[in-house]
Amino acid sequence: MEEKVITLAHGAGGRQTSDVINNIFKKNFANENLTADDAAVLPMDAGKIAFTTDGFIVSPALFPGGNIGKLSICGTVNDLSCMGAKPLYLSCAFVIEEGFPIETLELIAESMAKTAKEAGVRIVAGDTKVAGKGQVDGVFITTTGIGKIQEGVNTAGDLAKPGDAVIVTGDVGRHGCTILVARDSYGIDADVTSDCAPLWDAVKTMIDTTKDIHVIRDATRGGVGTVLYEIAEQSSVGIRLEKENIPVDDKVKGVCGMLGLEPLYLACEGRLVVFAPKEHAPAIVEALRKGKYTQNAAIIGEVTKENVGKVIMKTEIGSETILPAPGGELLPRIC
Amino acid sequence: MEEKVITLAHGAGGRQTSDVINNIFKKNFANENLTADDAAVLPMDAGKIAFTTDGFIVSPALFPGGNIGKLSICGTVNDLSCMGAKPLYLSCAFVIEEGFPIETLELIAESMAKTAKEAGVRIVAGDTKVAGKGQVDGVFITTTGIGKIQEGVNTAGDLAKPGDAVIVTGDVGRHGCTILVARDSYGIDADVTSDCAPLWDAVKTMIDTTKDIHVIRDATRGGVGTVLYEIAEQSSVGIRLEKENIPVDDKVKGVCGMLGLEPLYLACEGRLVVFAPKEHAPAIVEALRKGKYTQNAAIIGEVTKENVGKVIMKTEIGSETILPAPGGELLPRIC
Incomplete structure (x- = not known):
C-alpha cells in the first residue's frame, strides 16, 4: 500500500477499494473459496447448518491477549461451536474510520487469518466501508459464520434439566x-x-x-x-x-x-x-x-x-x- | 419500549438488550427459523450455496424511496441474486449510537421485515451493539445472506465474452x-x-x-x-x-x-x-x-x-x- 492511512477513497468502491482488498484482505485470507464476485460459492452437504452473526466494536482495538480481529473470528467461531456445529465459512464486513492507520489494519487482518487457520475455518466473503473522521471510532468488524451441525448433537438454551x-x-x-x-x-x-x-x-x-x-x-x-x-x-x-x-x-x-x-x-x-x-x-x-x-x-x-x-x-x-x-x-x- | 432513545444499557447484553431484541427485532422478524440461541439452525439440501456480506452506513439513514433498513436487505438479497442464487436466509448486525431514537429504529426494522417478506427471505439471526455518543454516526447495519444457487446457472465476473x-x-x-x-x-x-x-x-x-x-x-x-x-x-x-x-x-x-x-x-x-x-x-x-x-x-x-x-x-x-x-x-x- 502506498498510503499510510485509510482515506474515504478506500471506501468508494473503485481502484483504491481494490487496493485495500487485494493488499490487505486477499493477501491474508487467500483460499480457494474466497470470492471475487458478489458472493462466495460454497459446496454444501445435506443436513443442518448453524448460521450466526456478531458485530465487534471493542475499544481499545488492540489489547493484551488479542485485538478486534482475533476477537471477531473467535466470537463467531464460538457461537457456531456452541450449537455443536463445526465452523466452516466466515464472512467479514469492515467499517473503518478515515485516517485509520493501514499498519494497524494489516495487523488486524493477519491476526484474523491466523485465528481462522487455527479454528479450521475459511474467510470467503467480505465488505469494506469507510466512514468520515469522527463518524466511526476506529474500526468495527462484523463476522458471520456457517457451520455444520454434527450428527447426534442437540444443544439449545431451553434444554437444561434438573440434575x-x-x-x-x-x-x-x-x-x-x-x-x-x-x-x-x-x-x-x-x-x-x-x-x-x-x-x-x-x-x-x-x-x-x-x-x-x-x-x-x-x-x-x-x-x-x-x-x-x-x-x-x-x-x-x-x-x-x-x-x-x-x-x-x-x-x-x-x-x-x-x-x-x-x-x-x-x-x-x-x-x-x-x-x-x-x-x-x-x-x-x-x-x-x-x-x-x-x-x-x-x-x-x-x-x-x-x-x-x-x-x-x-x-x-x-x-x-x-x-x-x-x-x-x-x-x-x-x- | 419504555425508553425513547437507545442507551448504552441496550447494548450491554442484559435485560435491556433483550428488550430491544424482543420489542423491536423479534416482533418484526418473527419466523420459525429465527434463533433464540447463539446461531440459527437451518435445514440445507445438498448443492451449491451463495454466501455474501455487506455493511451499510448510508447517511442520511432515511431518504426518499427507502432507508438504511430496506437498503440493507436489498443489498444482500441482490448480491445473492447476482450469483443466480435464490435468497433464503439473512442475518443482521446493528451498531447503534447512544441516543438514537427508538421510533426510528422501529421504522427501520419494519422496513427490513417488509422488504425481506417481498424478497422471500427470512431474517434468522442478529446482533445488537451500542456505541457511545459520537462513536458511531446513527446506525450501521451489516447483513449477511445465504442463497441456493439455481441448477444450471453459472454467472461470474470473468465470464463475459466478445459478442x-x-x-x-x-x-x-x-x-x-x-x-x-x-x-x-x-x-x-x-x-x-x-x-x-x-x-x-x-x-x-x-x-x-x-x-x-x-x-x-x-x-x-x-x-x-x-x-x-x-x-x-x-x-x-x-x-x-x-x-x-x-x-x-x-x-x-x-x-x-x-x-x-x-x-x-x-x-x-x-x-x-x-x-x-x-x-x-x-x-x-x-x-x-x-x-x-x-x-x-x-x-x-x-x-x-x-x-x-x-x-x-x-x-x-x-x-x-x-x-x-x-x-x-x-x-x-x-x-
Missing part, C-alpha cells in the same frame, strides 16, 4: 477485566490478558466424550452470570453455584476486589458454560483439562427444580445468596 | 443522486427517489428466459461505470456503450447536468448489469420489462475483443470517448 451439572471451561471474567485495565480509566496497573480463543476443539472434545450435552453457551457480554440467568429463564429451572469451585485468576480477583466487581459478570471471550447430566460431568471436565484453552475447566454448580429463573450462590462460608440479575451497562464496547 | 450484449435493468444513478440531494449540501431541490429494490424476481425472470447468462452484477457503489470496468478487467474484454441507449431519469439528468456528474458513476441500489449472448438479449429485455422494478430495461452496449480493460462510449453525435476509469471518492456513505 444437570454446570461446567465452565476455564477461569472467568478475564476479557472484561483486561479491557477495563487497558482503558486505563481506573488507573489500575495489572498484568491481565484476555482469554480470547477459538473453542471448536473444546466442543469437539466434549461431544467426542458424550453427545448427551444439553446446553453450550459462550459467556461473552455480561459474563457467566448473564448466561446462567438466560438459561435459568429459557429452561425454567433454578441454578445453584458453589462459589469456591468457580475458577478466577488471582489478578482478576485483585482488580475485582479493588473495584467491587463480581467476576461472574465480566465478559469472557474464550469460555463456555456447559450443562450436561451430572453423571457425564467428571468425564467432560477431565477431557477438557487436556485441551489448550480449557485446562481450568471445572464443575461450578447444578441445575435445580426449585428457584426457577434464579441463580443461587453458596459462598465459601456456607451461606446462600441470590446472584443479582444482570442488567444495566457494565462496561460498554467490551466486544 | 455478449450489455443490459441494464433500469435507469441508472438514481440512488446516488437521491442521497446527494437528500444531504442538502449542494442546495439542490429535486424530486428524485432511490431505486432501492430487491431483485430476485428480476433474476428469476431472466434465468427462466435463458440459463445462458454470463455475468449479473448489481451496480451499487461506483455505479454502472465501475461495474463495467471491473468486468472488462476480470474477463479481459473491451466494452462499447451506446450513450443514447442508456436509460437515465430526466431529474437525475438535470441534477447531473448542474453538478457536472456522469450518471454512470452514481450508485444504483436496484439495478443489475447483465452480460448475455447477443441473440438472447432481446428476449431477456422483453421479459424484464414486464417486471415491477425492471420496466426500463435496455441493451446499452456490447462486449468487444479489442480495447481490453476499457469502456468506450459512443455519444449521440457519433463520436467515441473512453469512459474515465473509476477511482477516488465520489460520494462517501452512499450505502
Whole structure:
C-alpha cells in the first residue's frame, strides 16, 4: 500500500477499494473459496447448518491477549461451536474510520487469518466501508459464520434439566477485566490478558466424550452470570453455584476486589458454560483439562427444580445468596 | 419500549438488550427459523450455496424511496441474486449510537421485515451493539445472506465474452443522486427517489428466459461505470456503450447536468448489469420489462475483443470517448 492511512477513497468502491482488498484482505485470507464476485460459492452437504452473526466494536482495538480481529473470528467461531456445529465459512464486513492507520489494519487482518487457520475455518466473503473522521471510532468488524451441525448433537438454551451439572471451561471474567485495565480509566496497573480463543476443539472434545450435552453457551457480554440467568429463564429451572469451585485468576480477583466487581459478570471471550447430566460431568471436565484453552475447566454448580429463573450462590462460608440479575451497562464496547 | 432513545444499557447484553431484541427485532422478524440461541439452525439440501456480506452506513439513514433498513436487505438479497442464487436466509448486525431514537429504529426494522417478506427471505439471526455518543454516526447495519444457487446457472465476473450484449435493468444513478440531494449540501431541490429494490424476481425472470447468462452484477457503489470496468478487467474484454441507449431519469439528468456528474458513476441500489449472448438479449429485455422494478430495461452496449480493460462510449453525435476509469471518492456513505 502506498498510503499510510485509510482515506474515504478506500471506501468508494473503485481502484483504491481494490487496493485495500487485494493488499490487505486477499493477501491474508487467500483460499480457494474466497470470492471475487458478489458472493462466495460454497459446496454444501445435506443436513443442518448453524448460521450466526456478531458485530465487534471493542475499544481499545488492540489489547493484551488479542485485538478486534482475533476477537471477531473467535466470537463467531464460538457461537457456531456452541450449537455443536463445526465452523466452516466466515464472512467479514469492515467499517473503518478515515485516517485509520493501514499498519494497524494489516495487523488486524493477519491476526484474523491466523485465528481462522487455527479454528479450521475459511474467510470467503467480505465488505469494506469507510466512514468520515469522527463518524466511526476506529474500526468495527462484523463476522458471520456457517457451520455444520454434527450428527447426534442437540444443544439449545431451553434444554437444561434438573440434575444437570454446570461446567465452565476455564477461569472467568478475564476479557472484561483486561479491557477495563487497558482503558486505563481506573488507573489500575495489572498484568491481565484476555482469554480470547477459538473453542471448536473444546466442543469437539466434549461431544467426542458424550453427545448427551444439553446446553453450550459462550459467556461473552455480561459474563457467566448473564448466561446462567438466560438459561435459568429459557429452561425454567433454578441454578445453584458453589462459589469456591468457580475458577478466577488471582489478578482478576485483585482488580475485582479493588473495584467491587463480581467476576461472574465480566465478559469472557474464550469460555463456555456447559450443562450436561451430572453423571457425564467428571468425564467432560477431565477431557477438557487436556485441551489448550480449557485446562481450568471445572464443575461450578447444578441445575435445580426449585428457584426457577434464579441463580443461587453458596459462598465459601456456607451461606446462600441470590446472584443479582444482570442488567444495566457494565462496561460498554467490551466486544 | 419504555425508553425513547437507545442507551448504552441496550447494548450491554442484559435485560435491556433483550428488550430491544424482543420489542423491536423479534416482533418484526418473527419466523420459525429465527434463533433464540447463539446461531440459527437451518435445514440445507445438498448443492451449491451463495454466501455474501455487506455493511451499510448510508447517511442520511432515511431518504426518499427507502432507508438504511430496506437498503440493507436489498443489498444482500441482490448480491445473492447476482450469483443466480435464490435468497433464503439473512442475518443482521446493528451498531447503534447512544441516543438514537427508538421510533426510528422501529421504522427501520419494519422496513427490513417488509422488504425481506417481498424478497422471500427470512431474517434468522442478529446482533445488537451500542456505541457511545459520537462513536458511531446513527446506525450501521451489516447483513449477511445465504442463497441456493439455481441448477444450471453459472454467472461470474470473468465470464463475459466478445459478442455478449450489455443490459441494464433500469435507469441508472438514481440512488446516488437521491442521497446527494437528500444531504442538502449542494442546495439542490429535486424530486428524485432511490431505486432501492430487491431483485430476485428480476433474476428469476431472466434465468427462466435463458440459463445462458454470463455475468449479473448489481451496480451499487461506483455505479454502472465501475461495474463495467471491473468486468472488462476480470474477463479481459473491451466494452462499447451506446450513450443514447442508456436509460437515465430526466431529474437525475438535470441534477447531473448542474453538478457536472456522469450518471454512470452514481450508485444504483436496484439495478443489475447483465452480460448475455447477443441473440438472447432481446428476449431477456422483453421479459424484464414486464417486471415491477425492471420496466426500463435496455441493451446499452456490447462486449468487444479489442480495447481490453476499457469502456468506450459512443455519444449521440457519433463520436467515441473512453469512459474515465473509476477511482477516488465520489460520494462517501452512499450505502
